[in-house]
Amino acid sequence: MFKFIRIFFIEFFTQKLHFPENLGKLCTLLIIIAATLFIGVVVYQLLRLLFVGSAKLRLKRKPNIWLQAMLEQKFFARISMLLPAFFVFRLSGEIFDPESMSSGFFRGIINIYILVMLVRCICSFLDVLESVAAEKHHRKPIKSYQQVVKIVLWVLAVILIACILVNKSPAGLIAGIGAFSAVLLLVFQDTITGFVNSIQLSSNDMVRIGDWITDPNGQANGIVEEVNLIAVKVRNFDNSIVTVPIKTMVGSDIQNWRGMSERKIRRITRSIHLDVNSIQACTPEMLDEFRKIDLVRDYIDQTQERINQINSERNLSNPDIPNAEFQTNLGVLRAYMVAYLQQHPMVDETALLMVRHRDPDENGLPMELYCFVRATEWRAYEDLQADIFDHFYAILPYFHLRAFQRTSDVLSQPTV
Numbered sequence: 001m002f003k004f005i006r007i008f009f010i011e012f013f014t015q016k017l018h019f020p021e022n023l024g025k026l027c028t029l030l031i032i033i034a035a036t037l038f039i040g041v042v043v044y045q046l047l048r049l050l051f052v053g054s055a056k057l058r059l060k061r062k063p064n065i066w067l068q069a070m071l072e073q074k075f076f077a078r079i080s081m082l083l084p085a086f087f088v089f090r091l092s093g094e095i096f097d098p099e100s101m102s103s104g105f106f107r108g109i110i111n112i113y114i115l116v117m118l119v120r121c122i123c124s125f126l127d128v129l130e131s132v133a134a135e136k137h138h139r140k141p142i143k144s145y146q147q148v149v150k151i152v153l154w155v156l157a158v159i160l161i162a163c164i165l166v167n168k169s170p171a172g173l174i175a176g177i178g179a180f181s182a183v184l185l186l187v188f189q190d191t192i193t194g195f196v197n198s199i200q201l202s203s204n205d206m207v208r209i210g211d212w213i214t215d216p217n218g219q220a221n222g223i224v225e226e227v228n229l230i231a232v233k234v235r236n237f238d239n240s241i242v243t244v245p246i247k248t249m250v251g252s253d254i255q256n257w258r259g260m261s262e263r264k265i266r267r268i269t270r271s272i273h274l275d276v277n278s279i280q281a282c283t284p285e286m287l288d289e290f291r292k293i294d295l296v297r298d299y300i301d302q303t304q305e306r307i308n309q310i311n312s313e314r315n316l317s318n319p320d321i322p323n324a325e326f327q328t329n330l331g332v333l334r335a336y337m338v339a340y341l342q343q344h345p346m347v348d349e350t351a352l353l354m355v356r357h358r359d360p361d362e363n364g365l366p367m368e369l370y371c372f373v374r375a376t377e378w379r380a381y382e383d384l385q386a387d388i389f390d391h392f393y394a395i396l397p398y399f400h401l402r403a404f405q406r407t408s409d410v411l412s413q414p415t416v
Contacts, residue, residue, distance in 0.1 A: 033106070036091055040084040047083055051076035069131040075124045082117040085110055108164050115164075119157045123150050145198075147229040197246040198229055207232060207249060212257040220244050220254075237378070265348045266376045268385050271358060271366035272392060273404040274330070279365070280400065282327040290332050290399070295339040303327055303335075333399040334367070337392060341371050346384055348372045364404030 055067045055076060070076055089110045126146045163169065201207060207224055213234060214221045222236035231243045248254075260266050282290070287304065291297050307325040316324045337355045341347050351372035358366035369388070375381045396403055 036088055040088045043084040043087055044080050048077055048080035051080055065132055069128040073124050073127040073131065075128055078117065078121045078124050082114065082121055085114045085117060089114065111164055112161050115157055115160055119153050122153060126150065193247065197250045201246060201250055207256060208258065214255045215244065216253050260376055264376060265351060265372040265374055266381050267372050269368065269370050270389065271368040273364040273366050275402040275404045276360060276365050278400065278402040279328060279330045282329055282332065286329065286400065287327065293336065296332055296336045299335040300332065329399045329401055333401060337369065346373050346375060348374055363406065
């Protein structure tokens with residue numbers, strides 16, 4: 001059909017319009033090429049309407065993660081741009097004389113277009129796989145592997161395009177590139193190092209998309225949004241974006257809070273600094289006062305029974321002297337804090353729970369709480385922690401104890 005059309009236009013331009021033969025052939029060629037490209041554009045629009053429209057209708061009826069990812073990554077649009085090129089390539093045999101230079105040039109352009117669009121389609125499909133894997137496989141990072149495959153594909157595409165342009169076999173060009181391998185290694189040094197580090201990062205499951213990580217240097221403190229070949233992108237809680245190199249992720253002390261999120265519990269470890277001058281032995285009157293507190297009544301009775309037995313075995317006539325056993329208001333407070341935490345509905349009873357002394361210093365005696373609570377979200381965690389310590393600070397006077405607070409009696413002196 002195209003041969004008939006070509007002959008018709010050549011005769012029209014040369015015989016009817018009296019164009020020179022070469023100009024008539026050129027005008028005929030341009031018209032046929034334009035018509036072919038127009039047909040290709042029409043086929044592209046029809047295919048795009050068919051693929052994209054069908055996918056959207058399917059999604060309206062039933063959600064599908066694969067179709068959704070293909071639409072988001074424009075996979076159907078790129079396939080629609082690729083398929084018409086095969087149609088145009090097939091028609092080129094009828095548009096041009098197979099032995100002419102025009103045929104070779106046009107076929108070369110179409111081959112380059114097909115090659116580029118094929119690589120773009122494959123890259124788009126890799127993006128689809130990455131999106132689906134991020135949803136189905138616990139957000140495990142595969143972007144680094146995806147980027148390596150893309151780099152290899154584009155390198156091969158560039159080699160093949162160069163072969164098409166110079167009309168040479170790819171084998172000879174690849175053999176020549178081998179001589180420049182040292183240069184290529186130097187150029188892609190960071191990429192290769194990042195790839196090796198990303199393999200370590202993924203194989204050891206050190207970080208996933210959606211993890212909360214903190215950097216000891218204070219640069220990163222937020223949620224991982226992307227793990228690629230050379231860096232990890234973190235959105236801090238102040239909405240700033242920090243890019244942490246893969247090498248830093250593998251080689252430094254990055255703290256990952258994933259375990260907290262998976263177990264749904266978070267640790268509280270904070271101290272109340274007590275004034276050591278308020279610590280004292282309990283008198284019988286104080287013990288009677290403390291027995292009014294339900295959480296420590298059994299503890300006081302059991303502890304006092306044990307103390308009386310020890311003092312009796314030592315034949316101590318006066319149990320109030322320093323070499324006798326006795327209870328302290330600090331010990332009763334510690335028992336109260338443990339009992340309070342054990343009965344708290346938000347404290348996890350299966351995890352470690354204790355109240356301990358830390359080394360005293362110029363700020364008093366630190367009484368540290370160590371427990372795990374069922375609140376991992378930042379605001380809920382801080383609210384719960386504040387409620388617990390509000391309560392403990394408020395009950396200190398009931399145990400005749402005071403929180404330490406630094407004061408200064410130094411008066412400002414006039415300058416001489």
